[in-house]
Amino acid sequence: MxxxxxxxxxxxxxxxxxxxxxxxxxxxxxxxxxxxxxxxxxxxxxxxxxxxxxxxxxxxxxxxxxxxxxxIPDSRFFIGCELTPYNIISVILDFNGKIVEKVKLDINLNAEKEELQKNIFEVLNNLILKSKVEKNKIYGIGFVDPGIVDIEKGISLFSSIMPQWKEVPIKQYLEKKLSVETFVIGSSQAKVLSEKFFGKGKKCRNFIFVEYGDGISCGVISDDKVIHGVGGVAGEFGHIKIIGRDEICKCGKNGCLESIASIPGILNKIRIATGIMSDIDLILEKYKSDDLKIKKIIDEVLEIFTISISNLINLFNPEMIIFDRNFQIFKDFFDLIFEKIKSNMVYNYAVKFEISDFGEEIGAIGGACLSLSKFLKLDI
Ligand SMILES: [Zn+2]
CATH class of the missing domain: 1.10.10.10 (Winged helix-like DNA-binding domain superfamily/Winged helix DNA-binding domain)
Structure with a gap:
């Protein structure tokens, strides 16, 4: 041939x-x-x-x-598996992005890497058995890593949040154990791929997915391609530095956006300033009712967060920003937030703001999309 x-x-x-x-x-x-x-x-x-x-x-x-x-939608199947600090989530998809089966396992983030590897294998083995998909119809596994990866060699190099998860040849391990070709990708890159293949970014050549919740991160699609970076961790948006701030971040440094504007970051600040220990919904209710102390903190957080998003837009000129579904907690303030973002854009154009439809499977689905893209030999 x-x-x-x-x-x-x-x-x-x-x-x-x-x-x-x-x-x-x-x-x-x-x-x-x-x-x-x-x-x-x-x-x-x-x-x-x-x-x-x-x-x-x-x-x-x-x-x-x-x-x-x-x-034929069920002629081949694609597996995605995400390791997060809390759990392992795996899915198997058909060509149309339909989730045929899902398996999730809670983990201890301080577990030894051998144990984590074993957990990942068991989750995937379980997924394949439960899905009843014939092995020869499974094209590949996209493994989604929580830290820095060597995409070419398929090695998990280092994770700031999972201390034991380092120098793991995960591709080699899974291929040996499961006899299915395995590819490795960073978490933000996987998530933006989910949006590109089966989400709101489907028809878009330039967009950014902003992860929001316990952490903050972003995945960038530029000219129809994912920006990976050297270590597969491009888009560490949560760790951009905010001048004059000294909040301690999970990454070990100070003044990162994530330590200020993530949900735990906000709750921590409220607790220190007011002694209130509460969930974010209640805090935002108090914000709406003009609780002065809370208002001051949230306004400041929104100021920092929106300026950071404007910076992202100024850097990449995307057609659309897709926010994580968790960002929905701010729905009553969307007009204000989007206006603030626009006010700091260097060039005022009609950038779209959307909320993702994906839930907790977004990373795993992205892993499966990576496998699908390898099957189709797409240059992504
Ligand atoms: Zn940080």
């Missing part, structure tokens, strides 16, 4: 995936590949059980109707 043919095959499959349904004729016109080659590739993809003829489209010239080709 010559390499040109393989490139054509890759482009045909990718185009069928992106278009949903398409005829051989349109593939020929769209890709500018010889019709005979298209026919041959389509035949091969049908034989491999990846695509099928789904319906017929009228021929405008009155000739025979054209068959439309589509990917």
């Amino acid at each position: 010559n390499s040109k043919y393989l490139v054509h095959k890759k482009n045909v499959l990718k185009t069928i995936y992106e278009k949903g349904k398409i005829s051989r004729k349109k593939l020929h016109e769209f890709l500018d590949i010889r019709f005979a080659t298209i026919t041959e590739i389509v035949k091969e993809l049908i034989r491999e059980g990846i695509i099928e003829e789904v319906e017929r489209e009228k021929n405008k010239n009155g000739g025979r109707p054209h068959s439309l080709l589509s990917i």
Whole structure:
């Protein structure tokens, strides 16, 4: 098989995936590949059980109707598995992003790496068994790491939050234990991939997903590609420094955005200033009722957070910012927040603000998207 043919095959499959349904004729016109080659590739993809003829489209010239080709949703499956400081979440998806099965296990973040590896293997093994998907239909596993990774070698290098999780050749380990090809990705990069494949960023070539909750982070899609960085941790937005602040951050440094504006960061500040130990919903209720001490703290946090988002926008010029679903807690203040962000944008354009529809599986789904992108040989 010559390499040109393989490139054509890759482009045909990718185009069928992106278009949903398409005829051989349109593939020929769209890709500018010889019709005979298209026919041959389509035949091969049908034989491999990846695509099928789904319906017929009228021929405008009155000739025979054209068959439309589509990917068979359950012809291949893709696994994603995220290790977080609290748990391991794994999912198996079909081509349409449908979650066929999910397995979650709570963990101890200080556990030894051997134990964590074993936990990850057990979660994945369990997932495969429960899903009842035939092993030969599983294309790959996308492992989502909480720290710095070597994407090429598939090694988890270091995590500031999980002290024992370092120098783990996770790709090699999982491939040996499960005989499924494994890929490794950082957490923010995985999350933005979920939005790109199956979320609000589907049609967008430039957007940012802002993770918000216990931590703050972001994943960037720029010109349709994920920005990974050297250690797979581009987008450590939560650890940008805020001048004049000395809050201690989980990363061991001081004055990080996350230590000020994450939910635990806010609650901590309220506790120190007022002695109130409460959840964020109640604090925001008090903010609405103009509790002066709380108002001062929240206003300051919002000021710092919105300026930081404006900086992100100024840096990347995205079409859209998708906020984590947890950001919904601020829904009563969205107008104010978005106005504040816009007021510090260097160039005032119609950037869109959205809230993600994904829940806790967003990282794991992103891992599965990585595996899907490898199958389609997408350059992401
Ligand atoms: Zn930090």
